Amino acid sequence: MKMGFIGAGKVGTAFGAYLQRKGFALQGYFSRSTDSALKAAASTNSFVYETAKALAKDVDFLWITTTDDHIKEVCDHLAEENAFRKGQIVAHMSGASSSRILYRAKEKGCFIYSIHPLQSFADIGKAIEDLEHTYFSIEGDGEKMDVIEGLFQKMGNRTFRIATEHKGLYHAAACIFSNYLVTLMHQGLAYFEKIGIPKKEGFQAVLPLILGTIENIEALGTAIALTGPIARGDGETIFHHIQSIEEKMPETLWFYKMMGQMTFHLASVHKLKDPEKKEGLKKILSEV
Ligand SMILES: NC(=O)c1ccc[n+]([C@@H]2O[C@H](COP(=O)([O-])OP(=O)(O)OC[C@H]3O[C@@H](n4cnc5c(N)ncnc54)[C@H](OP(=O)(O)O)[C@@H]3O)[C@@H](O)[C@H]2O)c1
Structure with missing residues (x-):
């Protein structure tokens, strides 16, 4: 051919x-x-x-x-x-x-x-x-x-x-995996930079964390691979994050809360079962 x-x-x-x-x-x-x-x-x-x-x-x-x-x-x-x-x-x-x-x-x-x-x-x-x-x-x-x-x-x-009719959603997903991942990294590194960790060093420091997380997703799937304060229902820690962001980079608070709300939904699938903790987190992420 x-x-x-x-x-x-x-x-x-x-x-x-x-x-x-x-x-x-x-x-x-x-x-x-x-x-x-x-x-x-x-x-x-x-x-x-x-x-x-x-x-x-x-x-x-x-x-x-x-x-x-x-x-x-x-x-x-x-x-x-x-x-x-x-x-x-x-x-x-x-x-x-x-x-x-x-x-x-x-x-x-x-x-x-x-x-x-x-x-x-x-x-x-x-x-x-x-x-x-x-x-x-x-x-x-x-x-x-x-x-x-x-x-x-x-x-x-x-x-x-x-299927032809699914090409739009397919490409939206591809953009999340590639472009939005870059934006997530950029935002995390911006927080690091704000507290004096240069972007280059910050990237080297978090690379093992990111690769480890990807390995966990590969082994366990997204819902089970999720760890951290939202998966544990730790509202106090999330409240503290929000206060810190409000103080240092308030213009990015909407982004943290939006990602937090998405993470809350994911945590609710497998990890977050306690109704009281759930209610507390939901309130903090939407109202603070
Ligand atoms: N880059 C990626 O990461 C990537 C990933 C997946 C899919 N794609 C897809 O792959 C395709 C090509 O992307 P690319 O990254 O290779 O782009 P690219 O590096 O900009 O190359 C496009 C080439 O097309 C030529 N060209 C433009 N208009 C033309 C025309 N009317 N007639 C003949 N040749 C023309 C250009 O020619 P001259 O150099 O001769 O001026 C250029 O070399 C796109 O559909 C893109 O969406 C890209």
């Missing part, structure tokens, strides 16, 4: 190199700038195409790995140019959009997909290594699902399917 990429950025280049590493033949690249296409083609020993149409006509599996805001436009343009043929597979790798943005290719008889790596790629070299243990979600036409899943199976990557 001949594969090619439109969009020679981080993901297009790294994933192309990864496919090749796993023994799949790569036809080549087209990109907005020849420079990017040249670099990607050189690193994968494949061809540079002068037009998107020429590349699309040459492959059985077309990956559109432009930035999200250009995927539909590239696909529509190829459809207008009659570059697609019946039976071709066309996929993009965006987490936010579904395969529906490729519907013009489907009208031409192609099978369309969104295939999203649950990974954050900042650097091509590291991305190729990270891909080894990356999970992919697949959404799109039923017909070639087996072919695509087979491809990932051969590469040693795990996949799961998502």
